[in-house]
Amino acid sequence: MSELVGWKDIEAARGRIALLAHRTPVHTSRLLDAACGASVFLKCESFQRAGSFKFRGASNAVAALSPAEWTRGVAADSSGNHAQALAFAACLHQIPATLVMPENANPAKVEATRGYGARVVFCPPTHTGRREAVKHAVEESGAVYVSPHDNPFVIAGQATAACELFEDVRDLDMILAPLGGGGLLSGTLLAARHMAREVRVVGCEPAGADDAARSLRTGERVTDFVPRTMADGLRTPLGELPFEILRAHGLDDVILVEEDDILMAMRFVWERTKLVIEPSAAVAVAPLLLGKFDAAGKRAGVILSGGNVDLGPLFATLKGAK
Amino acid sequence: MSELVGWKDIEAARGRIALLAHRTPVHTSRLLDAACGASVFLKCESFQRAGSFKFRGASNAVAALSPAEWTRGVAADSSGNHAQALAFAACLHQIPATLVMPENANPAKVEATRGYGARVVFCPPTHTGRREAVKHAVEESGAVYVSPHDNPFVIAGQATAACELFEDVRDLDMILAPLGGGGLLSGTLLAARHMAREVRVVGCEPAGADDAARSLRTGERVTDFVPRTMADGLRTPLGELPFEILRAHGLDDVILVEEDDILMAMRFVWERTKLVIEPSAAVAVAPLLLGKFDAAGKRAGVILSGGNVDLGPLFATLKGAK
Numbered sequence: 001m002s003e004l005v006g007w008k009d010i011e012a013a014r015g016r017i018a019l020l021a022h023r024t025p026v027h028t029s030r031l032l033d034a035a036c037g038a039s040v041f042l043k044c045e046s047f048q049r050a051g052s053f054k055f056r057g058a059s060n061a062v063a064a065l066s067p068a069e070w071t072r073g074v075a076a077d078s079s080g081n082h083a084q085a086l087a088f089a090a091c092l093h094q095i096p097a098t099l100v101m102p103e104n105a106n107p108a109k110v111e112a113t114r115g116y117g118a119r120v121v122f123c124p125p126t127h128t129g130r131r132e133a134v135k136h137a138v139e140e141s142g143a144v145y146v147s148p149h150d151n152p153f154v155i156a157g158q159a160t161a162a163c164e165l166f167e168d169v170r171d172l173d174m175i176l177a178p179l180g181g182g183g184l185l186s187g188t189l190l191a192a193r194h195m196a197r198e199v200r201v202v203g204c205e206p207a208g209a210d211d212a213a214r215s216l217r218t219g220e221r222v223t224d225f226v227p228r229t230m231a232d233g234l235r236t237p238l239g240e241l242p243f244e245i246l247r248a249h250g251l252d253d254v255i256l257v258e259e260d261d262i263l264m265a266m267r268f269v270w271e272r273t274k275l276v277i278e279p280s281a282a283v284a285v286a287p288l289l290l291g292k293f294d295a296a297g298k299r300a301g302v303i304l305s306g307g308n309v310d311l312g313p314l315f316a317t318l319k320g321a322k
Numbered sequence: 323m324s325e326l327v328g329w330k331d332i333e334a335a336r337g338r339i340a341l342l343a344h345r346t347p348v349h350t351s352r353l354l355d356a357a358c359g360a361s362v363f364l365k366c367e368s369f370q371r372a373g374s375f376k377f378r379g380a381s382n383a384v385a386a387l388s389p390a391e392w393t394r395g396v397a398a399d400s401s402g403n404h405a406q407a408l409a410f411a412a413c414l415h416q417i418p419a420t421l422v423m424p425e426n427a428n429p430a431k432v433e434a435t436r437g438y439g440a441r442v443v444f445c446p447p448t449h450t451g452r453r454e455a456v457k458h459a460v461e462e463s464g465a466v467y468v469s470p471h472d473n474p475f476v477i478a479g480q481a482t483a484a485c486e487l488f489e490d491v492r493d494l495d496m497i498l499a500p501l502g503g504g505g506l507l508s509g510t511l512l513a514a515r516h517m518a519r520e521v522r523v524v525g526c527e528p529a530g531a532d533d534a535a536r537s538l539r540t541g542e543r544v545t546d547f548v549p550r551t552m553a554d555g556l557r558t559p560l561g562e563l564p565f566e567i568l569r570a571h572g573l574d575d576v577i578l579v580e581e582d583d584i585l586m587a588m589r590f591v592w593e594r595t596k597l598v599i600e601p602s603a604a605v606a607v608a609p610l611l612l613g614k615f616d617a618a619g620k621r622a623g624v625i626l627s628g629g630n631v632d633l634g635p636l637f638a639t640l641k642g643a644k
Binding site for chain 2: 025027030046047049051263267270271274275276277307309311314315
């Protein structure tokens with residue numbers, strides 16, 4: 001068995017983030033259960049600090065730095081939740097953070113990242129542009145690069161969400177998590193294999209960004225593709241380390257979800273469970289609502305990964321309709 | 323002191339609904355606190371069964387019926403949360419329910435009410451039309467009329483939300499609740515005066531439906547007005563019984579909230595706390611965000627009354643933008 005990230009690393013992560021991250025609640029909904037024909041347990045990482053599970057991994061990575069590394073600070077490239085999570089974790093530890101964000105990033109997210117005291121460096125909105133900019137930022141500042149998923153501390157941190165769910169809800173038959181860079185899913189898989197061996201672990205990926213499904217099928221990591229999905233958290237290619245972990249521990253299933261179904265599931269969750277979740281989180285609910293696989297009568301855990309949605313366009317409509 | 327509704331009635335309500343209603347969680351938010359300059363405690367009735375606090379009053383009223391009355395069933399006129407709450411309460415007790423709803427009621431709400439097994443009778447969308455239709459429905463079916471606010475069992479039931487908040491959060495300086503028909507606010511006031519005498523009780527009313535503010539100022543209940551507000555739960559005139567209770571127990575304050583501020587507060591709560599709340603609930607958050615009165619450094623409880631919003635128009639935009 002691979003020990004790329006071991007149970008000891010996850011235990012250490014739990015200790016490090018115990019006083020930093022929220023233990024998020026598990027919600028259930030009669031209406032959701034009725035629609036799915038299953039008992040569904042929603043792990044609400046939308047209520048996590050900085051609005052997503054990313055804070056678990058980022059704060060574990062920051063807390064695990066050496067004093068010398070703290071002085072140097074941290075850096076990463078991200079246009080989304082990892083940027084805010086890392087900036088917030090650095091802010092709590094009072095160490096410098098540099099975030100490389102694409103020029104066309106959502107201004108609200110840039111503002112939020114700066115609000116945590118982080119330095120924002122803009123780059124061209126391309127894969128190469130980002131990579132070069134973050135390389136330059138790291139060289140210039142001496143900061144420690146914290147990848148959003150290719151980092152054992154980050155993966156161990158993300159695993160803690162599933163650990164809590166397994167503690168709070170007994171006898172789950174399956175657990176579903178969104179699949180993008182793979183940090184959350186590989187952490188979830190590691191937690192399941194240690195704490196709940198009989199649980200089936202299911203990765204849920206947008207059909208418009210199915211690189212992970214193809215990578216796992218062929219055994220060769222796909223990195224060159226153009227994602228087409230509203231699930232902005234799942235547009236990144238599957239990371240190297242998550243890829244290895246998912247293969248080594250035998251992920252049970254990958255389910256592809258169409259855009260219309262992401263939207264349907266997001267609306268269902270907002271309307272019936274009163275939880276604001278982002279499209280990436282809805283990707284892990286859609287398969288249950290669609291009856292895509294045999295969940296009838298089963299107990300299914302879902303990691304609702306985050307709740308960071310830009311409500312600008314939606315509220316513009318409301319204002320107009322008033 | 324008035325004993326229109328007494329502490330014993332509230333204690334009885336707590337017993338009756340203990341196994342029926344959810345004890346809803348209290349949420350806090352660093353960002354909300356920062357924006358308000360206060361410590362804010364959100365009592366999430368959006369997570370209550372049927373999506374609002376109304377289920378507390380309705381289920382208490384239904385549970386308090388005599389066996390003979392159970393046979394006759396219940397009836398009410400409501401286009402909103404009370405309809406769903408009463409239908410659901412009747413469904414749990416397996417007794418008949420008739421709901422009179424205006425012809426132009428939201429189809430989703432009609433569907434939800436029918437989904438609980440209730441009979442829906444349509445009426446013209448006028449005050450007189452509703453009153454006549456419900457009178458006819460009661461005469462025809464022999465059902466017990468359950469007013470959404472002019473009923474001591476309903477008010478005692480609504481009071482239980484504040485009771486839980488006072489138990490869960492110590493040393494509140496103030497509590498804010500939306501003010502429409504007055505059932506929730508009068509219950510909140512009764513609970514405060516018994517459990518937390520030093521707490522200032524603040525009613526929050528849309529400026530476009532300020533009948534309660536005027537009624538309390540002049541001492542004469544205003545019933546003839548045309549509400550103009552998106553807060554659909556607060557369009558009804560202040561009820562007789564709530565009016566008496568608010569006067570007898572000396573409500574501390576009424577704050578009027580403009581439409582733009584309702585929208586601002588609703589967006590803030592959705593975006594920053596990840597809670598789906600309806601406009602009527604946002605009315606009780608807006609005064610804190612606006613710094614409308616001196617809450618600086620204080621501990622403020624807010625009853626987030628419900629989360630039933632029609633997301634149709636909003637999601638139509640998302641679909642278009644995809």
